[in-house]
Amino acid sequence: MSTVHTEIVTPAGKIFSGEVHMVSVRAKSGELGILPHHIPLVAPLEIAQVRLKHEDEKIVDYAAVHGGFIQVSRDAITILSEAAEMKNDIDVERAKKAKEEAEHQLSTLHESSEGYPEALLKLKRANLRLDTAAIADPVAES
Numbered sequence: 001m002s003t004v005h006t007e008i009v010t011p012a013g014k015i016f017s018g019e020v021h022m023v024s025v026r027a028k029s030g031e032l033g034i035l036p037h038h039i040p041l042v043a044p045l046e047i048a049q050v051r052l053k054h055e056d057e058k059i060v061d062y063a064a065v066h067g068g069f070i071q072v073s074r075d076a077i078t079i080l081s082e083a084a085e086m087k088n089d090i091d092v093e094r095a096k097k098a099k100e101e102a103e104h105q106l107s108t109l110h111e112s113s114e115g116y117p118e119a120l121l122k123l124k125r126a127n128l129r130l131d132t133a134a135i136a137d138p139v140a141e142s
């Protein structure tokens with residue numbers, strides 16, 4: 001089975017670098033499953049999970065990726081985002097606190113208020129972190 005070198009890069013550095021059989025992302029245009037030898041592309045990403053399926057077909061890693069871009073070239077896949085965490089690096093208590101803060105902010109703001117879109121994004125990031133951290137570990141797919 002073939003693999004493709006894949007990296008997830010944030011301003012803080014590379015949070016993932018490895019050989020992967022398939023990368024699944026949610027692009028703004030819809031779900032994408034990228035296999036080795038995919039045609040080159042650049043696509044903006046939603047705030048969503050990224051799933052990395054390794055060569056043995058059974059091991060899957062998850063990342064919470066908060067927007068950014070995926071770039072597919074002939075021999076590599078790069079995900080670039082201002083914020084992203086691998087599943088096991090997510091601080092659940094911090095995400096719970098951020099969720100509470102965001103929900104409190106939203107409860108005090110009108111949809112048209114300044115700060116509302118930011119609070120909504122913060123809630124989305126917190127929910128993604130909590131959902132990703134809660135995925136059963138280890139994950140095996142048949």
Ligand code: ATP
Pocket residue numbers: 012066082083084085089090091092094095098122125126129
């Ligand atoms: P918080 O209020 O907790 O900072 P936030 O959604 O506003 O939440 P971001 O601006 O998205 O935080 O992230 C700032 C930095 O902190 C990024 O590097 C991000 O990866 C990291 N980060 C944020 N929340 C967590 C978390 N729960 N676990 C691990 N890293 C986190």
